[in-house]
Each structure stands twice: as structure tokens, then as C-alpha cells.
Amino acid sequence: MISTNTMKKILIxxxxxxxxxxxxxxxxxxxxxxxxxxxxxxxxxxxxxxxNNNTLIFNWAINRTETGSEGIPFSxxxxxxxxxxxxxxIFVPTDNFFTxxxxxxxxxxxxxxxxxxxxxxxxxxxxxxxxxxFNKKSTPYAxxxxxxVITDETFLQDRLWKILDNHIxxxxxxxxxxxxxxxxxxxxxxxxxxxxxxxxGGYELNANTPIKATAVFRQTNGTTYFIDKxxxxxxxxxxxVLSETPAFSGFFNLLAGIPDTCVQQIFYPQGIDFAVSxxxxxxxxxxxxxxxxxxxxxxxGKVKTWATISAMTNSAQKAVEINKLxxxxxxxxxxxxxxxxxxxxGIYRSATILxxxxxxxxxxxxxxFYKIGVSGNETSMTLTTETNQTAHVVTTDGLYNIxxxxxxxxxxxxxxxxxxxxxxxxxxxxxxxxxxxxxSAVIHQIDQVLLFQ
Amino acid sequence: MLCAQDTIFVMKQGKVQYFRALSDIDSxxxxxxxxxxxxxVEKVALEPRFSLFYEALSATGMVxxxxxxxxxxxxxxxxxxxxxxPKSNPSDYxxxxxxxxxxxRYTVFMESNETxxxxxxxxxxxxxxxxxxxxxxxxxxDAGITDVTDRKNSLNRFISYHLITKKxxxxxxxxxxxxxxxxxxxxxxxxxxxxxxxxxxxxxxxxSTNKTNQINRSALTGNAVQIVASSENDPKSNGIYHEIDxxxxxxxxxxxxLSNKRLRFDFSSFFDELTNNSMRGIGPQTLEPRFIIxxxxxxxxxxxxxxxIQYLTPFGKYLDYQGDELSVRANYGKLFDISLETLPIPxxxxxxxxxxxxxGSNAIVQFYMDGIPMNGPVNLMISGSAPSIGNVxxxxxxxxxxxxxxxxxxxNHSYMKGPACFKVPVGGxxxxxxxxxxxxxxxxxxxxxxxxxxxxxHVLSVKSLGGAGFQLDYIEFVPTSLLETxxxx
Numbered sequence: 042m043i044s045t046n047t048m049k050k051i052l053i054x055x056x057x058x059x060x061x062x063x064x065x066x067x068x069x070x071x072x073x074x075x076x077x078x079x080x081x082x083x084x085x086x087x088x089x090x091x092x093n094n095n096t097l098i099f100n101w102a103i104n105r106t107e108t109g110s111e112g113i114p115f116s117x118x119x120x121x122x123x124x125x126x127x128x129x130x131i132f133v134p135t136d137n138f139f140t141x142x143x144x145x146x147x148x149x150x151x152x153x154x155x156x157x158x159x160x161x162x163x164x165x166x167x168x169x170x171x172x173x174x175f176n177k178k179s180t181p182y183a184x185x186x187x188x189x190v191i192t193d194e195t196f197l198q199d200r201l202w203k204i205l206d207n208h209i210x211x212x213x214x215x216x217x218x219x220x221x222x223x224x225x226x227x228x229x230x231x232x233x234x235x236x237x238x239x240x241x242g243g244y245e246l247n248a249n250t251p252i253k254a255t256a257v258f259r260q261t262n263g264t265t266y267f268i269d270k271x272x273x274x275x276x277x278x279x280x281x282v283l284s285e286t287p288a289f290s291g292f293f294n295l296l297a298g299i300p301d302t303c304v305q306q307i308f309y310p311q312g313i314d315f316a317v318s319x320x321x322x323x324x325x326x327x328x329x330x331x332x333x334x335x336x337x338x339x340x341x342g343k344v345k346t347w348a349t350i351s352a353m354t355n356s357a358q359k360a361v362e363i364n365k366l367x368x369x370x371x372x373x374x375x376x377x378x379x380x381x382x383x384x385x386x387g388i389y390r391s392a393t394i395l396x397x398x399x400x401x402x403x404x405x406x407x408x409x410f411y412k413i414g415v416s417g418n419e420t421s422m423t424l425t426t427e428t429n430q431t432a433h434v435v436t437t438d439g440l441y442n443i444x445x446x447x448x449x450x451x452x453x454x455x456x457x458x459x460x461x462x463x464x465x466x467x468x469x470x471x472x473x474x475x476x477x478x479x480x481s482a483v484i485h486q487i488d489q490v491l492l493f494q
Numbered sequence: 495m496l497c498a499q500d501t502i503f504v505m506k507q508g509k510v511q512y513f514r515a516l517s518d519i520d521s522x523x524x525x526x527x528x529x530x531x532x533x534x535v536e537k538v539a540l541e542p543r544f545s546l547f548y549e550a551l552s553a554t555g556m557v558x559x560x561x562x563x564x565x566x567x568x569x570x571x572x573x574x575x576x577x578x579x580p581k582s583n584p585s586d587y588x589x590x591x592x593x594x595x596x597x598x599r600y601t602v603f604m605e606s607n608e609t610x611x612x613x614x615x616x617x618x619x620x621x622x623x624x625x626x627x628x629x630x631x632x633x634x635x636d637a638g639i640t641d642v643t644d645r646k647n648s649l650n651r652f653i654s655y656h657l658i659t660k661k662x663x664x665x666x667x668x669x670x671x672x673x674x675x676x677x678x679x680x681x682x683x684x685x686x687x688x689x690x691x692x693x694x695x696x697x698x699x700x701x702s703t704n705k706t707n708q709i710n711r712s713a714l715t716g717n718a719v720q721i722v723a724s725s726e727n728d729p730k731s732n733g734i735y736h737e738i739d740x741x742x743x744x745x746x747x748x749x750x751x752l753s754n755k756r757l758r759f760d761f762s763s764f765f766d767e768l769t770n771n772s773m774r775g776i777g778p779q780t781l782e783p784r785f786i787i788x789x790x791x792x793x794x795x796x797x798x799x800x801x802x803i804q805y806l807t808p809f810g811k812y813l814d815y816q817g818d819e820l821s822v823r824a825n826y827g828k829l830f831d832i833s834l835e836t837l838p839i840p841x842x843x844x845x846x847x848x849x850x851x852x853x854g855s856n857a858i859v860q861f862y863m864d865g866i867p868m869n870g871p872v873n874l875m876i877s878g879s880a881p882s883i884g885n886v887x888x889x890x891x892x893x894x895x896x897x898x899x900x901x902x903x904x905x906n907h908s909y910m911k912g913p914a915c916f917k918v919p920v921g922g923x924x925x926x927x928x929x930x931x932x933x934x935x936x937x938x939x940x941x942x943x944x945x946x947x948x949x950x951x952h953v954l955s956v957k958s959l960g961g962a963g964f965q966l967d968y969i970e971f972v973p974t975s976l977l978e979t980x981x982x983x
Contacts, residue, residue, distance in 0.1 A: 109854045109855060109856070109857075109875050109961050109962055110853065110854030110875075111854070111855050111962040113826070113827060113960070113961060113962055115858060115959075115961055116960075117858060117871075117873055120858050120871055120959035120960050121870060121871050123959075124860060124867075124870065124871050124959065126860055126862070126867035127869075127870045211869075211870060304892045319899070321881070321884050321906070322882055322884060322903075323903070323906045323907070376902070376906055390902060394899065404978070405978070406978045408896070408898045409898075409978055409979075410902055449881065477881055478881035478882070
């Protein structure tokens, strides 16, 4: 008969072996194995970072607690990662590789922009952030020496929880796909497997600087990857991508040209610059017709320009046309991110509502949203519209799989002083800033406009 | 020591009067005859008008399924220590109690001989033929079973479909749950599990025609089986019967209709014990009783010892479907783990949703259906307006006045607003609003999409990972084919 205590010792021993054996990189024995161990957690994806002295920053963030109204403290991330009934992939930048993360709120401010290098203070057992500045107009970004140190725990928790959210994927990232959505709705690209695995956030994809795995732990509820740099989400919003890409100018001008008097705007000032009003903490796809396709639709009378509508004298007719054009534009925004280059087949909701009983190809009901059919493989992606017409993703200019991110901050960046303390005297302290949520989008150029009627 | 393989024999003067395998027996009760308790079977047997039904009830052996009276092993005195706020010393507007009894009760729906006669059914053989014509179509795989005592035999199914393990007066069929919480323009539906395995009976209340207790009503024709008379609600009887005006069957037409509609169940409807022991259906009270449910009291629900289940009877200030809820509370700092069996759900693809109120006194939970984890852990404490849920009150966004775009956002996050079929009738805890759709905290969590190969009962398990508890208010099974056209009610 094995006593409970003996059994615990055996399980601890087994768990040590379990962690070491799949360790494919530099041999590191977790250094916290001594002392009491919660047996429930030893085989979960949380354990490798809990038991390592080089992952103290993430561990600090994971262990931050909230308190329910009945006064019971809890740590959601810890419970989440220790859930044995689910499969996770978690990317953990080790403390020695915790390089400067560009802060999105600081990035949205006037110069200088700022980055935060999170560090762990072993004396206080707390995390702090070293602030470095740079100028986003001169690339590659050259960071200054430390200009400030932030120790405010609410601020640090806000930023690190968002970073954590974007380093966790529900499921296996070695399943054969390339693109994945993180818990925080970030879009990341994964290539290779095991110690040959690389991962890239939106920023790394743009810069073509994928991040490497330095250690891999196969755990009961998924895999923990130690990586050599934090994943950096895209810093460009949909607005930014569309506005600075000449090949998107026709579509962008229609999006940005909605009359100011109109309640329905596609873009509104939020996040780093502007955010898409139909985005709500999710992942989306934006289809941008080529300028030529758009012009053809205009020439054929399928789409009116703002100039044409503006010139209309019948105000009732004008209002109808404004609404019609906005609905046309919104039909190019789709729920769920679908990527070119991998097997895809699905029907997705657009942002245009069907508000009558008209028939449509996908039999969309009243007060539901017109849909877009998407089918794709390694070499093509075809869209089917509610009019049963097709459009295709254009790859010739490389304008596909462009990842953008729209943030929602508690206040717009200009509300705060700059990250280094400079800026308007009326501005609030930067440490009071917080990221409310964010959405991601993948943008593809297509060869036809999308019509729902 | 008895074991399941043993058989019980009841002897009289050396002759076997009755025998049954112990495995077929739930409990054995010794009834004091001086108490003049009477089985519903006796009432049925004494009515010549229902002789054909009774003949079939006896022939199928289903008569034996209506005999239980009381679980005499249940002793409420063992649980009174759980009461912190007795009626004599209530906490504000409510007090606690434990169920005073654990009665077994029945309802029998019956056709008279005259009603059968209209279909040319004058004897048991004709009734068998009729049952076969109906049930062989629904269950063709069992068409060859001729033993009428076999639960899959058509006559057995026919009779079983008339039997319910709750004592349901005409008021308790559906009207008792039409509290002030319910929007009086929206039809109501109540589902009863019958003794015919894995079948439901539907009771509806149709507002437009002001008709209640419509049994298995066809939405296409408006035809329904209706009650024409009922037996006296004798408190000393273990049941009640209702005479119905047409032959009641679980037809293929009704079966198909049932598997193509949203099935919303108030959780309290799952538990016979709440109805049979004067807890569910008592209506709003000035001083609201909260029944502490001992573990094991509800046949369909099991709960870890570290938690307490309470049945909160309808109260005006609660924003609950039908006004009531079951509350699951973990003991301070402990975790809870509950499992409950649903009523039978027809085969099909369903989106499963749980209705709840988002409050800081909830828990982080993991849902399972039939042992399969449903996505990741869910923090039920998160406020409805939090970005990860995104609920916005309708009429507050200029370009989305009815909240349909907001509905899409919530669905993307695996949530829905509360349905527009109930409201909070009395202010105090919630803002008085049009209906639950207008309350930020009233949410439906989409647990997952499941394919059920056969009509069957399913097990919903909820394990807490931290936090205090949550409510079991209502659960929905919505065919995925309906999602595109589903209404807001």
C-alpha cells in the first residue's frame, strides 16, 4: 500500500523527469522544485515557467490576483493555464530575453515614443519597467538609455496581462496551420516545430524578424515554448495600413470620405490613431478592392463616389445614397481572420446588416448580417458574395495577409503626458493609462468589389 | 446483506403475491393504512370511463410505475443545521428552510373510452394496433417488439407517454410559472419528461388565443390536445389525472417539430422533487423561502460536499426566467463541482446556452457536456459591459438602436443578451427595464455546439476553478439550423 505522502513524492519525481526529458534545448533544471508543489499544476503548461528562475516576469503577471465581490482572491491566468481539460500553447519570453516592448499608447503619442523593458527585482520580488524612448519616424527604432522607471503595479499588470493574452493560443500551434489567433485576438504566424519553431507577431511579420524557441516543454494540457523575445503585436491600425498604401487609396478614400454629419462612420479617433467602428475585441478580415476594380464598379454605376453623392440636390435621395455607400463599404469587413495560403472553407458574417426581407445567396435573415463565402488553398483564395458573384485575393503586389491591430484605450493617447514625462502640463500621468481591449485584422487586396445586392 | 441481484417476494399464506428484482426497485415504502393514502392507480381503476386506458396501463405493467409515495429515508431534521435564517428570524425579505418531505408524485393524462371510440378503438387489441401505427413510425427499429411490458413496445410507449413523475394540477402545468417576470405578449413553453423513454411533452400557453395548457400544440395548425376534466387534487393521493380531449401520442410530426425549435428549460423544471414537495410553483411570496437542498435530495443533480445548493423561489426583485433560480454557492475558499442530468433532448445539432446574471459573486468555471470540456474556463464574474463580452443596452447606440450589431459582437465572444421574454417586475436589485435584453448583466453564455446522435438525456457538469458560485436559471438547446432566424425572445 502506497501512502499518500509516498505517492506525492513519486509524482514530484516523475514530474521532474517529465520536465527534463522533453527539454529539447539548453539543459536547465527548474530551480523551484524544492518545497511544496501543488500537484495539480506540475503537468500543466504553467509549470515550466512557474518552476524556472528565468521566467519570473511572466510568473509575476500570472500570479497577480483579482478579488470577487465576496472577497475571495483569484488569479484567472493561473486557473486558465492549469486547466487540464484544455490544450494550450504558451510562448514565454524568458527574463534575459525580455527586450523592450513598444507600448501602444506611447506609440500613439507625439514624439518621443516609448518602449518598456520589463525586469524582475529579486530583492522586492516585484516587476518594474525601464522606459526607453525612440522616434517612430526614424527606423529602425533606436532606443535611448533608461529615461524613467515605472513601478506602479496597476500599470505593470495592465500591460503584462495584455502581453500574456497575446502569448497564449488555445490549441496546438504545431497542427500544420501557419496562422493562429491568440487569447487576446492577436494574429501570429508559426513555422516549424519543436526547437525549430519560430513565431512572429504582427510587428515581427512586417519586419521579417521571427522569434525563436529556446526551449520546449510538452505538458499534459499543451506545450510551453520559451522564446528569445516578446511577441510584438502589429503597431499599424487598419486605418494606417489603408491610408499609407497607394494601391488601397480608392477604397480608403471612400471609407474616410463619409460626411462628418453622418452618424455612421467607419473610422473614429481611438487607439494609436483611428479605429474601425465595427471592430469589437475580435479578429476580422478586410477585403480591399483594387483601385481599378473600384473604378470599374463606379463606371458601371454600381458604386457612387462621395463627390457624386455630395452633388445631389435631393436631400432624401442623398441620404439614401450615403447609406447605400456605407453599407457597400461595410460589406468588405468580415468577422474572423482568414489567411491566404492555407486551406480555408467557410461562410462568414460581414458588417452589413440585412434590414428587409430580401433574398440573398446565403439566405441571410432579416436583422442578420450579409455573409461572404471564403474558400482557399495554398495558392488561391476565392470569395463568394450574396449576389453569388466571385472575387479573388490578388497576390501580385504582395498586398495580402497584412496584419493590423486596432486598439481601444481607456483614453486617447493625447490625454496623457508622454512616456518620458514630457508633453502638455495638462496631460495626465502616463502610468494612469490603460489598454481596454484590441482587435486584429488581416487585410487582403481583391480583384472585384463585393456586392450584396 | 441485500444486493442488486436479489429478488423481493411478497408472500401471503405461503403464496407469492408479488415479486420484483431489487435492481428494478427504487425504494420500498411501508404505508400506514390508517393514513388512508391512495394511489392514483386506484382512482383511475375506479373510473369506468377510463377502463380501456386502465386495461392497457395494467397490461403494460406501467401500473407498477405509479405506486411510490414517499422516500421515508429522508429526514429533514438531519439538515436543519444548515439553516442560518429560519422563518422565525428571517434575513430581510427571505428565510431558509429545508424540504419538509421527499414525496414521489405522478400525473396521468388519459383518454376516455368515448374518445378512443371516435378513432374506432374499442378494445385493447385496437389500441395496440393504433399504438403500433404511431410508434412504429417514430421508432421503426423497435417495430418487432410484441411484448407489451417491454419499454420499447409500441403500446408500452403509448401508455408511458401519458405518465409523468410529477403531480401537476392544471395550474402547475404552466400557469404557476407565468409570474410577473414573464412578458405577457410572449408565448410560454414548459417541457415534461414522460415515462416513454427519452420523450418530452410540451405544454404551451398561447397569448394570442388566451389558451393555456395546450399539449403538443402544432404551430402550423394550432391544434393541440386539451384537458377537459381533472381529478380532485387530493393531498392524500400520490397523483392526479387529467382527461384529455384527443388521443395523446409522441407522433413523428411532433417529434420533428420538437427537434426544430428552441428548447428553453427553467432549471427547476428538471427536478420532480421541487414540484412534488411544494417548492416549485408556489408563486411569489411576501417573505421568500429559500430551500436548502441537501446533497442527494435531487435525483438529477449531484454536488460536491464543499457547496450548497439552494432553490430560490420566485421573487419580484430577481431578474430570473420565471422568477426563480437554483443557487450554487461554494463554501468560503472552496471549489464546487456539480453535475446534472437534463431532460431528454431530441437528436440533432444544437447550440447550448446557459442563462445567468454576471456578478462579482460568481465563479470561474469549466463547463462540460457529457464529460467533454466545452472550450476554456469562463469567468462568470466579468461584467456584461466588459470589452470581452461587450454588452450594450439597446436604444443607446444611434446607429444600432435595436442592438443587432451588438448581438453579433456578443456572439463573436460566445455570449448573448438575455432573452426579451422576461423582466424584473420589482425594482431594487436591477433597474426596471423593458426586459432582460435591456439589462447589462443578464447574459447567455454559449457553452458550445454539440451533435446529439439520438434523443437522450445529457449531463451538464460545472466545475469551479475559483470564486464563490453561480446560478442555474435556465438552459437553452437551439438547433443550429435555427440560429439564422432565431428571434430575440
